[in-house]
Amino acid sequence: MIHAMNTDPHSDPLFELGQIIGPKYVLTGADAAPWARDWTGIAEWSPLAVLRPANTAEVAAVLKLANRHRLSIVPVSGNTNLVKGTSAEGALMLSLDRMSAIREIRPEARIAIVEAGVIIANLHGATGEHDLIFPLTFGARGSAMIGGALSTNAGGSNVVRYGNTRDLCLGLEVVLPSGEVMNLMSELHKDNSGYDLRHLMIGAEGTLGIITAAVLKLAPKPRAYATAMVAVPSVNAALALLNRLQDETGGAVEAFEYMPRSFIEAYLERFPEARPPFDTSHEVNILVELGARSPRDTTPGPDGSVPLAAHFEGVLAELFENGTLLDAVVAQNSAQRAEIWARREASAQVLRMRSPVIDNDIAVATDRMQTLLERIEARSTAIDPGILNTGVAHLGDGNLHYAGFPSVSDPALHRAIQRAVEEEVIALGGSFSAEHGIGLSKRPAMALHKDKAALGVMRAIKTALDPNNIMNPGKLLPDA
Amino acid sequence: MIHAMNTDPHSDPLFELGQIIGPKYVLTGADAAPWARDWTGIAEWSPLAVLRPANTAEVAAVLKLANRHRLSIVPVSGNTNLVKGTSAEGALMLSLDRMSAIREIRPEARIAIVEAGVIIANLHGATGEHDLIFPLTFGARGSAMIGGALSTNAGGSNVVRYGNTRDLCLGLEVVLPSGEVMNLMSELHKDNSGYDLRHLMIGAEGTLGIITAAVLKLAPKPRAYATAMVAVPSVNAALALLNRLQDETGGAVEAFEYMPRSFIEAYLERFPEARPPFDTSHEVNILVELGARSPRDTTPGPDGSVPLAAHFEGVLAELFENGTLLDAVVAQNSAQRAEIWARREASAQVLRMRSPVIDNDIAVATDRMQTLLERIEARSTAIDPGILNTGVAHLGDGNLHYAGFPSVSDPALHRAIQRAVEEEVIALGGSFSAEHGIGLSKRPAMALHKDKAALGVMRAIKTALDPNNIMNPGKLLPDA
Structure with a gap:
């Protein structure tokens, strides 16, 4: 039996979208599945469709149509974010992957x-x-x-x-x-x-x-890199080393990454074939990399030594002598440099190797990092004495990726620890969101900690520019 | 005879402002005169009053009151701007000068x-x-x-x-x-x-x-400076020198300032007691300053030479040998450094020493500066063959302060030259406003050249945040 169609296909948004960008670039069902979850695999959603426009004009036409139909648009590129910023239940995901020139x-x-x-x-x-x-x-x-x-x-x-x-x-x-x-x-x-x-x-x-x-x-491009793992007695000693190196090299520090003993141990557990950075284990391990820009830094001297590297090793030797450096391994070639970096770059996996995890992307002024770490330890163990605290930090810019593995499975307790960590950050003049953004995950923190006048301005701007609230609705801004 | 007062002094905004910040900090008449003109002395206005609040709370209370009475507020600090950004006819000028901690x-x-x-x-x-x-x-x-x-x-x-x-x-x-x-x-x-x-x-x-x-x-603070005046055959040769110096020193160039022959001549006319930079005069004169950050740049070598300065002079000597440098004077002490800088820092006076002047604060990518200068010369002399073109440029960042002294007093002709200069800037992908801002003076250029969608967004933001249009009204944004 043949039914009369009582819907005009031309009023079907997905049909119209196909007219704009080509039907094969309007993905639904299984075709859309790769976009229907985030990188961690924890968050999943069901988008209305995934759109893959070819150029700016197509993006513009899609947004005009979305406004007409009041459809939500969630932009996505590599989909590697960690705060559910691309979650898109019932929304159109707009992927920029074809615009790759x-x-x-x-x-x-x-x-x-x-x-x-x-x-x-x-x-x-x-x-x-x-x-x-x-x-x-x-x-x-x-x-x-x-x-x-x-x-x-x-x-x-x-x-x-x-x-x-x-x-x-x-x-x-x-x-x-x-x-x-x-x-x-x-x-x-x-x-x-x-x-x-x-x-x-x-x-x-x-x-x-x-x-x-x-x-x-x-x-x-730096003419050469000098890369090392060093161990120092404390985070404050690490900062003193950073300032000393910046001063000695005219600001040539490219990276200064902190890894506590707990992180090294978790890394070796997660990657059993990997090697520890030192024969002895240390509390405060730092990846430091210098980048040489001037020929005076790299032109070998009469003895064949490279000035930047020689200078770097000279500073380390001096600090070792006076006891402010506990250990150091300087990469002698690019393979050794890669091994040093591999440890740091595994952090996204290492810090999520157990579940549940309380993780936070937070920042304080560099001179307050040690205090922050001490306060996190105190507050979190007061709530859960069995918690395992770890993390890594971009110490050079004051950004800590904290990870706490609680000993008990109790969402209320996890929230309490999360809240305690944020309170300590705010008390030290820091930010509850350093580099990962707000997305969905950090909206409660945004509501709690962000200046109220600033939130008002943000909402006024959002309403002025996107009156139908089609662009990534429900992200970044907390409800009023 | 005694009249009954039929106005309540408490509804007089100036009385209320006096209640907020203290009557002696509400200046009118002659007391307000220092704020009633701009730095050039060309623009003058009559503010309703000048307010000198002591702290943020007072500023906040003033703005609340201004909103209630729909009074315009023009903020002012040093009042040194060049685009009539503080003109305040009938408005309240809010001076931040007492908030100087x-x-x-x-x-x-x-x-x-x-x-x-x-x-x-x-x-x-x-x-x-x-x-x-x-x-x-x-x-x-x-x-x-x-x-x-x-x-x-x-x-x-x-x-x-x-x-x-x-x-x-x-x-x-x-x-x-x-x-x-x-x-x-x-x-x-x-x-x-x-x-x-x-x-x-x-x-x-x-x-x-x-x-x-x-x-x-x-x-x-740089450990030492190396400062010189150099002359090169062309603006493009100057850029090659800049890139060479950046490469040789690892990015130590602090300033790279272009002064054409016409500017040097105008400078010597305006300041007859001053000395020319070189015995011979040159078309393209550059002030270059390097700042040493690393001890390797400043620790004297076995022969007593300072590495950065020696390196700098070595590069200059090499370029002199191969003909890409015409002349160079390196400052040997801080008095000589000051003399070199005095020439450049007189530009605000030199470029306004005649009236009328067509002046423009414009920018292009550095690799397009020479073309811009050539096109300005061609377009302006086509309109006024007797025009004297001069200027100075922050060549390191692509910012030209053009000044044209027309040979005839004809506002329509001046506007035509102004317009021609801006057209050439826009054609080269540049900006009609580099570092001085828009104020009142550049609103016509803003209306003509700024992206229309961007203007729409700016207006939406302005309306959302300042619905009564009390904050510096009529500045920056052109009329819709």
């Missing part, structure tokens, strides 16, 4: 012009051919894309020298919630022409529009 | 916490005691204040190494148009907690609120 690299001006779907590691490869670097780097660089890095203002391991993603961006192209295309693709180092909408869009987590292209700053 | 300098964390009324030179003095610098510097530093520098995202001579004012700011306190106080006084290098309202307020020229305090980044 590196449009231009201009070595003289030290800029790259890229589309949002460029994978960060691919940009590293392309800039390397010009002896330049795009300095942003973190564990997920092999799948994370520029668009997501910009939308979340990603940080990583080299912030101490190069800043966060926003510091590496000169210009942006953004599709506004209305579907208008905003061209802010400035290549300039000075451009005071009205409100800085670039910085407003960077870190907005896709709630104010979709970043489709960017002008990025490049830096000269 | 340097609250704290934390050398270990390399931050300064200051109120908006701190004069930049005073902060230089205070940070110098800790062997640190606040790197922002420009000619008006002896009267310009931090609040104005932040509100306009001031640039200056050291942007090539340290960035603009926004790059030197970690946190802000802002009184919103509503009178609410927004606390964004973060001391952190990573703080992804919602929209970046700090960067929205920086450069908003007081149209979205009043910046009352800030957390600023400090940098280590």
